[in-house]
Amino acid sequence: METLDIELPRMALLYGLCLVPWLLLWLVGLRLSRDIGISILRMSIQLALVGIYLKMLFDLNQPWLNGLWILVMLLVADLSILRRAGLKARYFVLATFIAIALSILFSTAYLVVLVIQPAHYYDARYIVPLAGMILGNCLQGNVIALERFYSALRKNENEYATFLMLGASRWEAVRPYFRDAVKAAINPTIAGMATMGLVSLPGMMTGQILGGSEPWLAVKYQIAIMICIFTSTTLACIINLRLSLNTAFNAFDVLRDEVIKKP
Amino acid sequence: MLPIIRFDHVSVSVYEKTILSDISFSLFPGQKAVLCGKSGSGKSSVLRALLGLHPITSGTVYFQEQPLSSSSVQAIRSHTSYIGQEPMLGAETVREALLLPFQFKTHRGHRPTEAQLIEVLHRLQLSSDILSRESNRVSGGEKQRIALARGLLLGKKLYLLDEVTSALDAQSKQVVFDVFSDPNLTVLSVAHDPEWLELCDTIFELEAGRLTQVKRNGNT
Numbered sequence: 257m258e259t260l261d262i263e264l265p266r267m268a269l270l271y272g273l274c275l276v277p278w279l280l281l282w283l284v285g286l287r288l289s290r291d292i293g294i295s296i297l298r299m300s301i302q303l304a305l306v307g308i309y310l311k312m313l314f315d316l317n318q319p320w321l322n323g324l325w326i327l328v329m330l331l332v333a334d335l336s337i338l339r340r341a342g343l344k345a346r347y348f349v350l351a352t353f354i355a356i357a358l359s360i361l362f363s364t365a366y367l368v369v370l371v372i373q374p375a376h377y378y379d380a381r382y383i384v385p386l387a388g389m390i391l392g393n394c395l396q397g398n399v400i401a402l403e404r405f406y407s408a409l410r411k412n413e414n415e416y417a418t419f420l421m422l423g424a425s426r427w428e429a430v431r432p433y434f435r436d437a438v439k440a441a442i443n444p445t446i447a448g449m450a451t452m453g454l455v456s457l458p459g460m461m462t463g464q465i466l467g468g469s470e471p472w473l474a475v476k477y478q479i480a481i482m483i484c485i486f487t488s489t490t491l492a493c494i495i496n497l498r499l500s501l502n503t504a505f506n507a508f509d510v511l512r513d514e515v516i517k518k519p
Numbered sequence: 520m521l522p523i524i525r526f527d528h529v530s531v532s533v534y535e536k537t538i539l540s541d542i543s544f545s546l547f548p549g550q551k552a553v554l555c556g557k558s559g560s561g562k563s564s565v566l567r568a569l570l571g572l573h574p575i576t577s578g579t580v581y582f583q584e585q586p587l588s589s590s591s592v593q594a595i596r597s598h599t600s601y602i603g604q605e606p607m608l609g610a611e612t613v614r615e616a617l618l619l620p621f622q623f624k625t626h627r628g629h630r631p632t633e634a635q636l637i638e639v640l641h642r643l644q645l646s647s648d649i650l651s652r653e654s655n656r657v658s659g660g661e662k663q664r665i666a667l668a669r670g671l672l673l674g675k676k677l678y679l680l681d682e683v684t685s686a687l688d689a690q691s692k693q694v695v696f697d698v699f700s701d702p703n704l705t706v707l708s709v710a711h712d713p714e715w716l717e718l719c720d721t722i723f724e725l726e727a728g729r730l731t732q733v734k735r736n737g738n739t
Contacts, residue, residue, distance in 0.1 A: 417572060418607040422669070423597035423625035507589030508571035 259467050271296070310384065319378035326387050330357050333395045341402035347503045347515045348402075355496035356398065359488040360391050367484050389460065389481055390488050397441040397489035398496055405430075405437035405497055406504070409511050416511075426501065426509040434497055441493045445486045452482065521584050523548050523677060523705050524569060529578035531561075531568050531728075538564045540728045541578070546721075548676075551699065551706045553716055556725035562709040565725075566679045569707070570596060597625045600670030601679045604686070606662050608654040616654055617669055631672050639668045644694050659686035667698065680708040684715055 262270070274296060281288050313325060334353045338345045364387045369377050377383075409416055409430065419429035452458055460481055464474035504515050522545035531539040539561045546552055554562040567573045569580055571592040580587040582595045608616035614636070621630040631639075637647045643664040649657065657665065663683055670678060678699070684692050696718055699706055708719065716722060724732035 414603075415607045415609050417570075418609050419619075419623075421570065421596050421599070421601045422609075422620035422623065423593070423673075424620075424623045425593065425625075428623050506574070508574075508592050510572055 313380040317380050322378055322380045329391055333391050337395055337398045340399045342517045344515055344517055348500050351499035352496055355492045359492035360387055363390055363484040363488040390484050393485040394488045394492050397493050401437045401441035401493040401497055404440045405433055408433040438493050442490050445489055449482050520547055525581040527579045530576045531573045532576045538728050542730050546707055548705050549702045551719040552721040553708045553710050553719040554723045560725040561728040562725055563681055599677045600675040602666045602683050604682045605659055606666035613652050614650040639671050643668055660691055677705045684712050
């Protein structure tokens with residue numbers, strides 16, 4: 257079964273659909289034309305570029321090139337996590353990179369090498385989209401974990417100092433905020449798994465079905481990706497928070513003010 | 520006798536602003552000292568510097584003649600009880616707050632018995648019913664006495680008190696005075712309360728981050 261192509265005139269017709277929300281927003285007094293226009297343009301250009309490089313990656317299918325691409329994705333995700341969490345990159349870039357690299361490589365390798373078992377473990381058709389999907393979800397979790405953890409520490413500065421005064425080590429004193437941050441980071445994934453298939457059909461599964469896969473095969477891949485997302489998000493958040501403690505505090509266990517970006 | 524605390528030409532800057540300048544003094548075991556001065560004179564900063572919560576820009580703070588460092592700071596903190604104006608109890612109920620420090624490795628294995636909890640509460644004129652109360656439902660004065668109870672349960676000998684009698688009525692204040700009349704307890708406090716000043720044997724006057732006067736038993 258082959259997926260039906262959308263020719264350019266019909267793509268133009270598709271963009272025309274955006275006129276409906278644009279008109280409605282305009283009628284309710286929301287002047288978002290510029291934002292909407294930029295977002296649609298960016299999406300189209302970015303995805304077109306993704307299409308070009310994925311085609312190139314799939315055609316060449318070289319292990320070093322696939323690895324290089326994953327490295328680029330990791331670096332971009334690293335900086336994006338820190339920017340969105342309001343932390344200065346120079347203090348946390350290494351901790352975040354180690355955390356996401358270890359967790360993504362572990363879950364992707366586990367999935368590809370042990371579970372899917374393609375003819376070549378480096379096959380771009382498997383590792384690039386799977387690592388990308390896992391990383392995208394892992395990114396959200398790490399933003400939540402870091403943002404929650406450091407905001408809670410700043411908000412509860414006196415409570416944290418009280419724990420230290422009562423004889424807690426740095427790790428013992430931060431543990432309540434650490435647990436809350438990890439919980440907040442993985443909760444969306446846990447909730448997502450619990451409602452998967454009931455509330456909506458997951459994107460990857462829909463894509464596979466549209467691409468001609470049997471629904472049962474698409475279901476198996478969806479389960480696989482969700483388990484990997486859950487594993488890598490949990491791993492990355494815990495490693496990231498734990499490693500970040502080394503640079504976020506001074507020698508006397510006081511949170512360094514300079515590591516947080518000023519709003 | 521060796522001092523328990525010694526500030527040797529200590530200066531502290533926060534956000535490039537000098538808040539303590541060239542402070543030197545010693546505190547000996549059993550001494551009761553109070554830091555006095557106008558708001559912003561640096562009284563609380565002396566306590567915070569001793570606990571490693573403010574970066575020291577020059578000079579050295581000594582605790583039992585050991586310089587304050589990243590390796591000694593936890594020892595200082597675990598020997599000291601710091602009680603502020605509105606102490607953080609750090610737990611949901613009063614019982615959990617009293618037992619909180621015993622969860623930490625330093626104090627694990629010294630968890631007090633129920634009888635010891637009740638005894639210390641009675642000593643501070645707190646009813647044992649307070650144990651099951653939520654921490655956010657106790658008054659400021661009760662919080663101060665619960666924080667003090669926590670120090671007593673830990674067997675602390677050095678107390679850093681920041682306006683500790685500010686929320687206490689006359690009766691509760693007397694209870695606190697009685698606790699600190701113990702010659703084995705050393706106190707470095709921040710206070711304005713004239714009755715507290717009378718209890719202390721040494722008064723350090725601070726002005727704009729500088730130590731300007733040391734009074735002992737009413738003599739300069």
